[in-house]
Amino acid sequence: MALVFPALVVGANLWVFFSAQPHMYVDEGKLPARPIAIVPGTMIQGGIASAGLRQRLVAALSLYKAGKVRAILVSGKRRDADYDEAAVMFRWLVDNGVPPADIAVDPAGYRTLDTMQRAVRVFGVKEAIICSQGVNLARAVFLARRAGIDAVGLVVDPRRPLLHAMVVPHETKGSALAVLETLLGRKLRVMDPPQPSKGDLRTIAALR
Numbered sequence: 021m022a023l024v025f026p027a028l029v030v031g032a033n034l035w036v037f038f039s040a041q042p043h044m045y046v047d048e049g050k051l052p053a054r055p056i057a058i059v060p061g062t063m064i065q066g067g068i069a070s071a072g073l074r075q076r077l078v079a080a081l082s083l084y085k086a087g088k089v090r091a092i093l094v095s096g097k098r099r100d101a102d103y104d105e106a107a108v109m110f111r112w113l114v115d116n117g118v119p120p121a122d123i124a125v126d127p128a129g130y131r132t133l134d135t136m137q138r139a140v141r142v143f144g145v146k147e148a149i150i151c152s153q154g155v156n157l158a159r160a161v162f163l164a165r166r167a168g169i170d171a172v173g174l175v176v177d178p179r180r181p182l183l184h185a186m187v188v189p190h191e192t193k194g195s196a197l198a199v200l201e202t203l204l205g206r207k208l209r210v211m212d213p214p215q216p217s218k219g220d221l222r223t224i225a226a227l228r
Contacts, residue, residue: 040161043171044154046178048082054147054172057089060135060160061096061105069112072153073105077112079151079176084118089149091122093139095129105129132156136164136171145169153177 045051057080063070069077083089092113096105106125113123124143129135139145147170150160157173164171 036162037158039165040158040173043161043165044157044173044175046154046175048079048086048088048174051083051088051149051174052172053088054149054170055090056145056148057083057092058135058139058145058148058150058164058171059092059094059109060132060150060152060156061094061109061129064103064105064108067102067108069108073109074112075153075176076151077109077116079174081113081116081118083149083151083174084122091124092118093124093126093143093145093148095126095135095138097130098127132160133163136160136167136169139164140167140169147171149174151176 059076059080062073062076064073080089080092084092094106094109094113096109098104098106104127106127106129110120110123110125114120126135126138126143128138139148146168148164150157150164150171150173152160152173152175154175154177157175161171161173
């Protein structure tokens with residue numbers, strides 16, 4: 021019995037990785053175009069994007085400038101006025117030349133599962149490119165595709181081996197939980213938050 025739980029965790033992680041792996045790209049040039057890039061949130065510090073978040077935003081900006089996507093959905097946690105990941109991402113993109121009308125803001129992306137399911141249910145996303153680090157990307161792509169998005173993923177740190185996610189404790193737990201929650205049909209924490217103060221949701225509606 022002591023071996024059952026570890027075996028289930030390993031099995032869940034293998035399922036997540038090998039389900040997502042055909043849809044993950046390290047070369048932006050080989051990435052198929054999609055209408056929307058999704059940037060999941062991660063840490064901000066003093067109202068400034070962390071290094072990891074900037075990697076994701078730089079990748080989304082590159083896709084936008086290359087014409088691979090026509091709009092960007094930023095999704096992250098909003099704890100209070102001083103901690104709002106999506107608002108920070110919005111400001112970064114605008115400061116780097118993306119028109120506000122081409123950015124949609126989701127302040128209720130508390131977890132990757134929330135981000136992907138809300139992308140479908142609230143924003144009407146059907147196809148997307150997800151920008152994230154390799155350690156997180158397989159889980160993000162897995163959850164997006166389980167939510168009904170024809171999703172591909174761009175690895176924003178291509179020098180790291182993709183399989184290193186299998187030995188990072190936090191991500192190993194996260195992937196196992198992703199499998200469990202999708203199979204059990206976990207409900208979103210927030211379905212319809214107040215309208216965001218930044219971004220233009222009509223952009224997403226026009227791309228359905």
